[in-house]
Each structure stands twice: as C-alpha cells, then as structure tokens.
Amino acid sequence: MNHTMTLTIQRVEGALIRALGLIERRGFAVTSIDASADEAAQQMELTIEVCSPGRSVDVLARQIEKLFDVRSVAHVRTSEPAVQLEESMAC
Amino acid sequence: MKGAQLLVKALEQEGVGVVFGYPGGAIMPVYDALLDSPIRHVLARHEQGAVLAADGFARVTGRPGVCMATSGPGATNLVTGIANAFMDSVPLVAITGQVPTPVMGTDAFQEVDIFGITMPIVKHSFLIRRAEDIPRIIGEAFHIATEGRPGPVLVDLPKDVANTMTSIPPIFEMKSSDPGRPDPEQLALACRLLGEAERPVLYAGGGVGMARAVDAFREFAEASCIPVVTTLKGIGAVPTRHKDYLGMLGMHGNLAANKAVQASDLLICVGARFDDRATGRLDGFAPGAKVIHMDADPSEISKLRFADAGLLGDLRVSLSSLPTDLSIEPWRAWCAERKAEHAWRYDAPGEGVFVPDMLRRITEADPEVTIACDVGQHQMWVAQHCHFQRPEQHLTSAGLGTMGFGIPAGIGALMAKPDGRVLTVTGDGSIMMNLQELQTIRRYDLPLKMLLVDNASLGMVRQWQELFHEERYSEVDLSDNPDFVEVARSFGIKAFRVTRRDRVDAAIERLLAAEGAILAHVCIDPKTNVWPLVPPGETNDVMLEGMSA
Ligand SMILES: Cc1ncc(C[n+]2csc(CCOP(=O)(O)OP(=O)(O)O)c2C)c(N)n1
Ligand SMILES: [Mg+2]
Numbered sequence: 219m220n221h222t223m224t225l226t227i228q229r230v231e232g233a234l235i236r237a238l239g240l241i242e243r244r245g246f247a248v249t250s251i252d253a254s255a256d257e258a259a260q261q262m263e264l265t266i267e268v269c270s271p272g273r274s275v276d277v278l279a280r281q282i283e284k285l286f287d288v289r290s291v292a293h294v295r296t297s298e299p300a301v302q303l304e305e306s307m308a309c
Numbered sequence: 310m311k312g313a314q315l316l317v318k319a320l321e322q323e324g325v326g327v328v329f330g331y332p333g334g335a336i337m338p339v340y341d342a343l344l345d346s347p348i349r350h351v352l353a354r355h356e357q358g359a360v361l362a363a364d365g366f367a368r369v370t371g372r373p374g375v376c377m378a379t380s381g382p383g384a385t386n387l388v389t390g391i392a393n394a395f396m397d398s399v400p401l402v403a404i405t406g407q408v409p410t411p412v413m414g415t416d417a418f419q420e421v422d423i424f425g426i427t428m429p430i431v432k433h434s435f436l437i438r439r440a441e442d443i444p445r446i447i448g449e450a451f452h453i454a455t456e457g458r459p460g461p462v463l464v465d466l467p468k469d470v471a472n473t474m475t476s477i478p479p480i481f482e483m484k485s486s487d488p489g490r491p492d493p494e495q496l497a498l499a500c501r502l503l504g505e506a507e508r509p510v511l512y513a514g515g516g517v518g519m520a521r522a523v524d525a526f527r528e529f530a531e532a533s534c535i536p537v538v539t540t541l542k543g544i545g546a547v548p549t550r551h552k553d554y555l556g557m558l559g560m561h562g563n564l565a566a567n568k569a570v571q572a573s574d575l576l577i578c579v580g581a582r583f584d585d586r587a588t589g590r591l592d593g594f595a596p597g598a599k600v601i602h603m604d605a606d607p608s609e610i611s612k613l614r615f616a617d618a619g620l621l622g623d624l625r626v627s628l629s630s631l632p633t634d635l636s637i638e639p640w641r642a643w644c645a646e647r648k649a650e651h652a653w654r655y656d657a658p659g660e661g662v663f664v665p666d667m668l669r670r671i672t673e674a675d676p677e678v679t680i681a682c683d684v685g686q687h688q689m690w691v692a693q694h695c696h697f698q699r700p701e702q703h704l705t706s707a708g709l710g711t712m713g714f715g716i717p718a719g720i721g722a723l724m725a726k727p728d729g730r731v732l733t734v735t736g737d738g739s740i741m742m743n744l745q746e747l748q749t750i751r752r753y754d755l756p757l758k759m760l761l762v763d764n765a766s767l768g769m770v771r772q773w774q775e776l777f778h779e780e781r782y783s784e785v786d787l788s789d790n791p792d793f794v795e796v797a798r799s800f801g802i803k804a805f806r807v808t809r810r811d812r813v814d815a816a817i818e819r820l821l822a823a824e825g826a827i828l829a830h831v832c833i834d835p836k837t838n839v840w841p842l843v844p845p846g847e848t849n850d851v852m853l854e855g856m857s858a
C-alpha cells in the first residue's frame with residue numbers, strides 16, 4: 219500500500235535527514251517527496267508518499283511524531299501503489 | 310566565560326557529580342574547564358568503557374549518565390555504548406568534541422560526522438553552533454534523556470565554539486513534563502477486559518523500574534494476585550521469590566512462565582515491548598490472549614502485537630486504576646502447579662562447579678548485591694538463578710547484548726553508590742572486550758567483585774552451533790585464553806581460581822568478604838549449556854530441555 223503523509227518539521231540541523239532516515243529504517247520506502255519552506259515560522263512542510271512493507275503506518279506516524287524536530291504528522295490518504303511492488307526498491 | 314566553561318557550569322547546574330570520559334584534541338577546552346569544577350571526572354581506558362560505565366551509573370540512579378570523548382575515534386568508540394543505551398532506554402548524555410566549525414565538512418584531522426553516525430541510535434542529538442546556546446542545549450539534552458521513555462542524547466561541540474568567549478546567559482530550566490494519563494475510554498476497556506479474564510498474566514518489562522512504578526506494580530500484583538512474568542530487563546519488578554512470580558519468559562525463560570503466557574487469555578503488558586527474545590515466534594505468542602498494553606511510549610503500543618486496550622502515559626496511574634477483585638483462583642492454582650513442576654534443579658551430577666547454583670547462593674548470601682552482567686550463557690544463568698529484590702539490582706545489556714558491558718557497568722554502579730556492593734559476572738570472551746577497565750578499577754580503588762565464568766569458549770555461540778549447526782564449531786574455542794588470575798594480579802587486583810564444587814562455599818565467602826576489588830576465576834566444562842531454550846523461529850511452546858553440568 220502507498221500512504222501519503224504530511225509532516226511539519228522545524229528547520230534545524232539534521233531534522234530532515236532524521237525524519238527521512240527513520241522512515242526508511244522502519245522498513246518503508248519513500249516513493250515521492252515534496253517540500254516547501256515557511257521562512258517566517260522556521261518550519262518546513264513535507265508531503266511524503268511512502269510504500270509500506272506491510273507494517274502499520276499508524277505506528278510509523280507515532281514514531282515520526284516522537285522526533286523532537288517534528289511539529290506535526292498527518293496521514294492523509296492510502297492508495298494502491300502506482301509502482302508495482304517488485305519494481306520498487308525497498309518493498 | 311568560554312563556551313567550554315559554560316558547558317561545565319551547565320552540567321553542574323544539572324546536578325552532575327561524575328562524568329566518565331577520555332580526553333583528546335577537540336575536547337581539550339572542556340577538559341581544561343573541568344579542572345576548575347567540582348565535577349569528578351573518571352578516566353576510563355577506552356571510550357567504550359566510559360560510555361558503558363555512564364550507562365551503568367544511569368541504570369542504578371535513574372539519572373542520566375554523562376560521558377565525554379574527543380572527536381573522530383573518540384566519538385566512534387562511544388557508538389556501541391550509545392546504541393546499548395538506546396536499545397535499553399537508558400538516560401545518557403554523551404558529549405563529543407568536534408573539529409572547529411570552519412573545517413567541518415572538509416575531512417579535517419579526526420573529523421567524523423558523529424551527529425550523522427549516531428542518528429538512528431539516539432533519542433535526540435545536538436550540534437552546538439553558538440556558545441550562547443550551550444546552557445539551553447544542555448538543559449534540553451538532560452530533559453529529553455529522562456522524559457517519557459528515556460534514552461541517549463548526543464551533544465557534539467566544535468572546538469571553536471568551546472573556545473568562544475561569551476557572556477553568561479541566564480540559567481536555563483526545563484519544566485519537568487507530566488507523563489500523562491491514560492485515555493479514559495481505553496482505561497474503561499481495560500477494566501472490562503480484566504473483569505472478564507479468567508487467565509490473566511502480568512508481563513513486566515524494564516519500563517516498570519524506569520517509570521519508578523515498582524511500588525504501584527507490586528501493589529497491583531499483590532492485590533489482584535495475577536501471576537507475574539518478566540522480561541530480562543523486568544527482573545526484580547517483584548522480588549524474585551514472590552509467591553506469584555513465575556520467572557522470566559522467552560528464549561531462556563522459565564517453563565512455567567512460558568506455559569502461563571501461552572495459556573493466558575489476557576496479557577497485561579507493563580512497560581515491555583514484545584521483543585523477539587521474549588515472545589519467540591510472534592504469531593504464536595500467547596495465541597489466545599487479549600492484550601492490555603501500558604507504556605510511556607506511544608509508538609510501542611500495537612507496534613508488534615495489537616493492543617486491545619492501550620494505556621499510554623504514567624504506568625503508576627494506569628496500574629492504580631485497574632480493578633483488583635478478580636476471581637482467578639483456579640488459574641492461580643494451575644500456575645502454582647507449573648511453578649512447582651518446573652522449579653530449577655540444582656542437583657547436577659559431577660564434581661565441577663555448577664554455576665547456576667553458585668550464582669543463586671551468592672544472592673542468598675548477599676540479597677542486596679547489585680549484579681552487572683556480561684553477555685552469553687553466564688548472563689542467562691544470572692537472569693534465571695539469582696535473586697533480586699529490585700530491578701536496579703540487575704544491570705544487563707538486554708536489547709543490544711553488548712559483550713564487554715559487565716565491568717564498565719560495575720564501575721558505573723560503584724561510582725553511583727560507593728557504599729553499595731557490586732558484583733560483575735563475566736565470561737572469558739566478554740571480559741576481554743573491556744579488559745583495560747581493570748585499570749580503572751585499580752585507579753579509583755573500586756571494590757568491584759568479579760566472577761569470571763570461564764568455559765574456554767564463546768559458550769553461547771558454541772551452544773547454538775551444537776544445537777543448530779550440527780556441531781560444526783566455528784571460531785568459538787578460546788582455550789588459548791591467558792591466565793586470568795595472573796592478568797588480574799598484573800593490574801593489582803586480587804584473584805583466585807575455583808575449579809571444584811566442594812570449594813564453592815569457601816569461594817563465595819572469600820569473594821563477598823574481600824576488601825577492595827577481587828576476581829574469582831571459575832573454570833567450568835566447555836560443553837555446559839543453558840536450559841531450557843526456545844529454538845530461534847519457534848513459538849514459546851517449544852522449549853528444549855537438558856541438564857547442564
Ligand atoms: C560485542 C559482541 N560481539 C559478539 C557477540 C555475539 N555473542 C553473543 S554471546 C557470545 C559469547 C560470549 O562468550 P563469553 O563471554 O565467554 O560467555 P559464555 O557464553 O561463554 O558464558 C558472543 C560472541 C555479542 N553479543 N557482542
Ligand atoms: Mg565463555
């Protein structure tokens with residue numbers, strides 16, 4: 219399954235890598251990513267599509283939420299994978 | 310004031326009395342500042358010794374252990390210890406020197422990206438760019454290390470920042486956060502599940518001790534009379550002689566504990582995480598049980614096993630909100646029968662030392678002793694056979710299984726409680742991983758008692774090769790070990806050898822009565838195994854049994 223989630227992270231050193239690294243380490247593959255910065259709020263908004271290895275995306279969301287640089291996480295939608303599972307790297 | 314002095318002041322403000330570390334180029338400003346501070350610095354002989362000692366210190370006190378190292382190799386030598394603290398949720402603040410900011414990213418001498426290297430094994434990390442941020446960052450580091458589910462925090466301090474002059478910023482204080490209360494709906498659900506249960510089991514993990522919930526846990530266990538099993542880290546949640554305690558569950562657990570869990574209809578998981586060493590094959594773990602899961606960490610609930618009721622937040626609140634008037638007498642009786650049926654036996658044949666019996670007797674002779682373990686068969690014997698009154702008496706590298714933990718952890722425990730009695734139980738493989746710390750024991754005159762279980766092999770690996778690799782032994786023979794008694798003596802530490810069962814009582818007496826550090830070198834048959842055992846990939850219903858002697 220593909221899941222789309224939005225993250226708001228603080229723009230501090232390491233925050234982006236920390237969030238993306240956690241997603242991959244927990245077994246999910248990032249299939250697309252869109253980022254925009256909010257200069258005034260010193261925040262970054264990420265829209266990330268992940269491909270699940272059959273693990274709970276809710277648990278992943280809670281794992282991301284625990285990161286200290288992450289302000290919010292929302293699971294937006296679930297969809298059939300656009301890429302066939304065999305073709306994608308990590309799933 | 311220089312940044313480095315500010316760092317040391319901030320540590321003092323956090324109430325830090327002792328730090329473990331090893332100096333070097335990039336962290337020299339901090340070592341200079343330490344000279345003018347009341348903080349005691351303990352010089353280990355390897356950075357891994359320093360970080361594992363800080364870990365042991367934290368496990369005993371519940372306060373963050375603090376260690377420091379220089380950049381590059383100093384920092385990378387901390388990595389195993391940081392991972393160890395991460396896996397076992399131990400509060401730790403690791404401070405590393407870093408090359409000056411202008412050369413960061415240029416592959417400067419002794420530059421490594423320790424911030425990047427440790428990212429997956431820290432609760433959080435900081436790279437300090439400005440001296441005036443130091444008090445805030447140290448305040449946050451200590452707060453993060455301890456709040457909720459504890460863990461290690463890395464603080465990387467570039468040398469130029471440490472040398473920057475800055476005015477003293479205001480004192481930084483973090484408000485202590487409330488661990489939160491369980492959701493009322495989930496709590497109501499949990500109460501209902503408990504009321505309906507006929508065969509409940511309390512499954513306690515390391516969280517019970519860390520959340521300071523031991524009293525609340527015992528009150529609930531006492532009042533409800535629910536049989537208790539623990540994980541490796543949960544040992545001591547109830548005294549090991551408690552009437553309803555069935556022992557450790559899992560791979561090397563007690564049969565009674567595993568049978569009760571497998572037969573239960575409600576598992577009340579308190580500060581545990583369904584680790585594979587505890588559950589065996591997960592899809593066959595407690596197959597008929599509903600689950601109430603209490604934890605401080607939201608991401609643990611339903612991570613590996615669906616929680617029918619998830620009680621997030623303060624374990625003490627959750628435990629004291631559950632009903633205790635249950636009618637589970639037939640189940641208690643069944644569990645008591647299993648407990649009697651599978652009680653440990655100590656009548657092993659032979660003349661050699663039977664380590665399980667020796668360990669049990671040490672804790673009978675000194676019920677208050679703190680035991681720091683290494684990793685291997687001897688670690689499992691400690692978990693199975695020693696008696697403990699409280700969780701913080703049992704220091705063991707559970708999640709990472711770090712050989713070399715025992716001696717540094719023993720040092721940390723003694724630094725935390727100089728008047729306490731601490732015994733390190735180690736193996737002939739493990740002791741060599743941090744042997745250099747014998748000198749730290751000597752340097753600070755620490756009365757660490759050591760029991761070296763020498764089977765002239767990497768026993769645990771040897772056992773697996775015997776059982777699961779058709780006795781094809783590969784690189785597990787250590788019969789070329791040095792003479793450990795001579796080794797200890799060369800560090801100025803008393804040592805003696807035990808080879809026969811009829812000398813065990815005298816050996817225990819000598820070990821416990823000794824003033825100062827002492828090592829008992831116990832030689833046993835290399836073919837001794839740990840029983841029972843759930844083979845990897847099997848459910849906890851499948852327990853191999855044998856007689857170790
Ligand atoms: C740092 C590290 N390397 C390797 C291992 C794998 N390992 C687990 S137990 C063990 C054997 C330990 O030998 P010893 O300390 O003599 O204990 P014994 O099992 O013989 O009691 C090994 C090699 C480990 N846990 N940690
Ligand atoms: Mg051995």
